[in-house]
Amino acid sequence: xxxxxxxxxxxxVGARVIDPTLDLxxxxxxxxxxxxxxxxxxxxxxxxxAHVERIDCAGMVLCPGFIDPHVHLREPGDTHKExxxxxxxxxxxxxxxxxxxxxxxxPALDDPGRIRQLTADAARRGSVRCxxxxxVTIGRNGAEIAPLRSMAAAGAVAFSDDGFAxxxxxxxxxxxxxxxxxxxxxxxxxxxxxxxxxxxxEGIVSGKLGVPGQPSIAEASIAARDLLVAQATxxxxxxxxxxxxxxxxxxxxxxxxxxxxxxxxxPHHLQCSDELLAAFxxxxxxxxxxxxxxxxxxxxxxxxxxxxxIFASDHAPxxxxxxxxxxxxxCAGFSGMETAVGATFDALATLPxxxxxxxxxxxxxxxxxxxxxxxxxxxxxxxxxxxxxRPWVVDPKSFRSLGRVTPFEGRTFAVRPAMTVVGGAVAxxxxxxxxxxxxxxxxxxxx
Numbered sequence: 001x002x003x004x005x006x007x008x009x010x011x012x013v014g015a016r017v018i019d020p021t022l023d024l025x026x027x028x029x030x031x032x033x034x035x036x037x038x039x040x041x042x043x044x045x046x047x048x049x050a051h052v053e054r055i056d057c058a059g060m061v062l063c064p065g066f067i068d069p070h071v072h073l074r075e076p077g078d079t080h081k082e083x084x085x086x087x088x089x090x091x092x093x094x095x096x097x098x099x100x101x102x103x104x105x106x107p108a109l110d111d112p113g114r115i116r117q118l119t120a121d122a123a124r125r126g127s128v129r130c131x132x133x134x135x136v137t138i139g140r141n142g143a144e145i146a147p148l149r150s151m152a153a154a155g156a157v158a159f160s161d162d163g164f165a166x167x168x169x170x171x172x173x174x175x176x177x178x179x180x181x182x183x184x185x186x187x188x189x190x191x192x193x194x195x196x197x198x199x200x201x202e203g204i205v206s207g208k209l210g211v212p213g214q215p216s217i218a219e220a221s222i223a224a225r226d227l228l229v230a231q232a233t234x235x236x237x238x239x240x241x242x243x244x245x246x247x248x249x250x251x252x253x254x255x256x257x258x259x260x261x262x263x264x265x266x267p268h269h270l271q272c273s274d275e276l277l278a279a280f281x282x283x284x285x286x287x288x289x290x291x292x293x294x295x296x297x298x299x300x301x302x303x304x305x306x307x308x309x310i311f312a313s314d315h316a317p318x319x320x321x322x323x324x325x326x327x328x329x330x331c332a333g334f335s336g337m338e339t340a341v342g343a344t345f346d347a348l349a350t351l352p353x354x355x356x357x358x359x360x361x362x363x364x365x366x367x368x369x370x371x372x373x374x375x376x377x378x379x380x381x382x383x384x385x386x387x388x389x390r391p392w393v394v395d396p397k398s399f400r401s402l403g404r405v406t407p408f409e410g411r412t413f414a415v416r417p418a419m420t421v422v423g424g425a426v427a428x429x430x431x432x433x434x435x436x437x438x439x440x441x442x443x444x445x446x447x
Contacts, residue, residue, distance in 0.1 A: 065096075148184075
């Protein structure tokens, strides 16, 4: 179980600090007082202070806390796949100081009481911050508009029927009109329902296997529909898990047209193609599906040119038995939070690291309208520590998540989380960092 130290006064000393919002990349001490950033000091504090804990971070890169905007907690309703406790533990181990929970739980997060309950349950865990995304429609049925204003007042940071595209264009349009004055964005799962249930991408691999596939237009057409609603209503809009070159082109059009639109990409859509399914590997099913190599390259270009400005894990854990053959019965989704940082930096190795950091932190905070994304004095002391050039091998057996399926098993990545700090409290440290500091790593076999 993750240990979560009470917020104290701390100085995080000796790290390379990178903060894109401050145009900062230098060795600094982050002085934290009462859970907020008090100062960024050029060098160590002038004198020891018995009331301030000093944490040696030499060898680390410290960044504004990473926020994962797309997480499936599975609680309530599917705690055999994941629990709130294990999800928050996985988030901390993945370097995330905050996450946003998608509403496709059972029951769906479609009323203010459920929003408040999940928020309170997460807060009692005293670990990673957990924001809640409410459903657009009741039960995510795509037809009856949920009580959006009440959910917003209860703390919902965004609205989505994720898992499905909102079926009724009329319902989606009217929902956006009804709360066009509120800051909470709409988040779209872009999949035409007539293609729902397709087992993989439509392409060369699906043709060889004789498996009906989902073409890119199934995603791009819903993206275009929803962004036209954004244009008509003035509502801020976000495209979840963009996977196809066509969809990136639609997002480019929207942004060029002045529509308030953003998009996210997952590590697996930046890294993996449908070749992973060539042997009918049921574990590699995910939604949207792994696409062709051209689409993978297009996702990397969309990040590089600024079309896609947000990274998300789309953490979707399943029990091992639910990922077994037959291919057509396996659940779609991967456990993603504990590999997201390493896999994303690896996929975008030629991109400046401050761009990658912004897409994990400030841009997500801006999307969700939450505090964070910067280490400027006065901001919450949410800090993600990284090790650069510390190769590690992905071993699902070490995951804190109950889900053990990842397309990255056995892969070696050079960047890894080193420490996760939330409100000035150390929520997680990597084993080697903990040993260097002379303590047991929370959540490790030594604790």
